[in-house]
Amino acid sequence: MYIVTAEEMYEIDRYAIEKGGIEGKILMENAGSQVAQQLTQTFTKREKMAVLVGSGNNGGDGFVIARYLAEKGFDVTVFQLVADEKIKGDAAFHKHLWLNTSHPLYQITEPLELKQHLCAYDIIIDAILGIGVLGEIREPIRSFINVINQSGLVKVAIDIPSGLPANEGIHVDKAIKADLTYIIDAPKTTVFLEDTSRYYGKWQVMNIGIPDAAHQSCNPNHLWRKKDVLASFPKRDLYAHKGSNGKGMVIGGQALMPGSILLSARAALRSGAGLITVATVRENIPIVASQCVEATYHLLEGFSGGFQSRNREAFQQMDAIAFGMGIGRQNATMLRELLESTTCPVLIDADGLYHWKDLLRSQVKRDAPTVITPHFGEMAMLTDRSVAELKQNPFSISRQFAQQHQVYVVLKGKNTIITAPDGEQIVSDQGNAGLAKGGTGDVLSGILLTMLMQHQNVLIALANGCYLHGTSAEYLVEEKHSEIDLLATDVIEGLSQVFRTLS
Ligand SMILES: NC(=O)C1=CN([C@@H]2O[C@H](COP(=O)(O)OP(=O)(O)OC[C@H]3O[C@@H](n4cnc5c(N)ncnc54)[C@H](OP(=O)(O)O)[C@@H]3O)[C@@H](O)[C@H]2O)[C@@H](O)CC1
Ligand SMILES: Nc1ncnc2c1ncn2[C@@H]1O[C@H](COP(=O)(O)OP(=O)(O)O)[C@@H](O)[C@H]1O
Numbered sequence: 001m002y003i004v005t006a007e008e009m010y011e012i013d014r015y016a017i018e019k020g021g022i023e024g025k026i027l028m029e030n031a032g033s034q035v036a037q038q039l040t041q042t043f044t045k046r047e048k049m050a051v052l053v054g055s056g057n058n059g060g061d062g063f064v065i066a067r068y069l070a071e072k073g074f075d076v077t078v079f080q081l082v083a084d085e086k087i088k089g090d091a092a093f094h095k096h097l098w099l100n101t102s103h104p105l106y107q108i109t110e111p112l113e114l115k116q117h118l119c120a121y122d123i124i125i126d127a128i129l130g131i132g133v134l135g136e137i138r139e140p141i142r143s144f145i146n147v148i149n150q151s152g153l154v155k156v157a158i159d160i161p162s163g164l165p166a167n168e169g170i171h172v173d174k175a176i177k178a179d180l181t182y183i184i185d186a187p188k189t190t191v192f193l194e195d196t197s198r199y200y201g202k203w204q205v206m207n208i209g210i211p212d213a214a215h216q217s218c219n220p221n222h223l224w225r226k227k228d229v230l231a232s233f234p235k236r237d238l239y240a241h242k243g244s245n246g247k248g249m250v251i252g253g254q255a256l257m258p259g260s261i262l263l264s265a266r267a268a269l270r271s272g273a274g275l276i277t278v279a280t281v282r283e284n285i286p287i288v289a290s291q292c293v294e295a296t297y298h299l300l301e302g303f304s305g306g307f308q309s310r311n312r313e314a315f316q317q318m319d320a321i322a323f324g325m326g327i328g329r330q331n332a333t334m335l336r337e338l339l340e341s342t343t344c345p346v347l348i349d350a351d352g353l354y355h356w357k358d359l360l361r362s363q364v365k366r367d368a369p370t371v372i373t374p375h376f377g378e379m380a381m382l383t384d385r386s387v388a389e390l391k392q393n394p395f396s397i398s399r400q401f402a403q404q405h406q407v408y409v410v411l412k413g414k415n416t417i418i419t420a421p422d423g424e425q426i427v428s429d430q431g432n433a434g435l436a437k438g439g440t441g442d443v444l445s446g447i448l449l450t451m452l453m454q455h456q457n458v459l460i461a462l463a464n465g466c467y468l469h470g471t472s473a474e475y476l477v478e479e480k481h482s483e484i485d486l487l488a489t490d491v492i493e494g495l496s497q498v499f500r501t502l503s
């Protein structure tokens, strides 16, 4: 599935119309008929529906929806919130078809008038503004939105809640707070931002017959789904041996922090790693080893001296390395040597990100992939921006950062945004609030470590790893646990069930 900006959506429409030869009227017919079909399955004929239409093509969708609902015997009325001359093109065509049905069309100019009418209805279908919204919401639409939000009725938005921008980085001035949104063709960027996602309510994407070539014409971001995992997850070779399933190392864990490295190592093993070595300080080895007997151990001699040649040899045998979980925030020497002396992917997480920030000021010689996995607080630290700014622009800030520093960025949150050094982006929206606990990030690092050892393509490896992590939490909360009691260790155990659905 794709994720689009408003500009990309217009480009996709243009391509479908000009190169695909599908007329805009037909796309509108498809959009309206698909939404109407969903509405007839979700609501009953006892519920009275008010379709509110504006001036653009979003309003055009509203006329089609109303026509299909009326044909199916639903009690539906169209309220036109703009002057007649504002409705043009494809929307005017479909308005004409609606009028031909001889069902009512009311033109409303006053908010109070709308309020009085709405008292007689159960459901509002919001087809007032789509992705063409620009700038501050003008009157009288502004007051209409207030009336709708205060109505207490069920609000179903078409494509996007009216007034909400499609793109990140735009202040929300006034918008409908929908209970449900039927998104046309592809989710818009604001579906995935903390402040704007709440306006959508539940959402569902309607396929309106736009050819895939139209999407590919503008190379939009991807939303990672099970079918993408099934298509890209490496198959196990019948004659596999532990070496062919990948050798990985987790480096971290100061004396008082054995837990994080234990979680990473166990998660890496549960994800199918052939061999995992834990590199940590002497005090941690018996603690971690007692709960992770499958791993081997490598002694890190303190944190002050950097790597000796003994260390370097061990690191160079690895297919991927994860660095930083519980390592403490001092001394970037070790990380520099690790990055410069290895040719395998290195993932940097947690405290390791503070070390990496220190290295940004100097040149690090490295050709192999580097992956950073910050949460929003860590990303704010790395980019010298505020968390609020980052939450409004996570896609563009991640992209700019990944391109500037030539790293893979896994920006973790409810929706995790994964960016490649060339700017390509994938979103993993799996998971739930049960993951908002200490240690779940360490588990993710372990899973990603194993994925890096086993996939050809780093971006896909990371997307698949995030899918496994989030889906494990989803299964566990559906069947056994709740979002309250879920622990990071449970997420490791839950991986078995996710893998069974992939084979
Ligand atoms: N083939 C296709 O294209 C398909 C498109 N589809 C559908 O089309 C939708 C996009 O249609 P669109 O481009 O007409 O934009 P849309 O938001 O409906 O109207 C824009 C108008 O709103 C107004 N307005 C803007 N800002 C405002 C403000 N701040 N405050 C107040 N008013 C404001 C302004 O009108 P004005 O008053 O300036 O004349 C402007 O002209 C898309 O979301 C999807 O639903 C589907 O049917 C599939 C096929
Ligand atoms: N509300 C949420 N919904 C879905 N996933 C979440 C949510 N909160 C956190 N997560 C996921 O949980 C993990 C938390 O990572 P992190 O903050 O690094 O934890 P820690 O450092 O304590 O191990 C990330 O993978 C993140 O995407």
Ligand SMILES: [K+]
Pocket: 058, 126, 127, 128, 129, 130, 157, 158, 159, 160, 161, 162
């Ligand atoms: K709308």
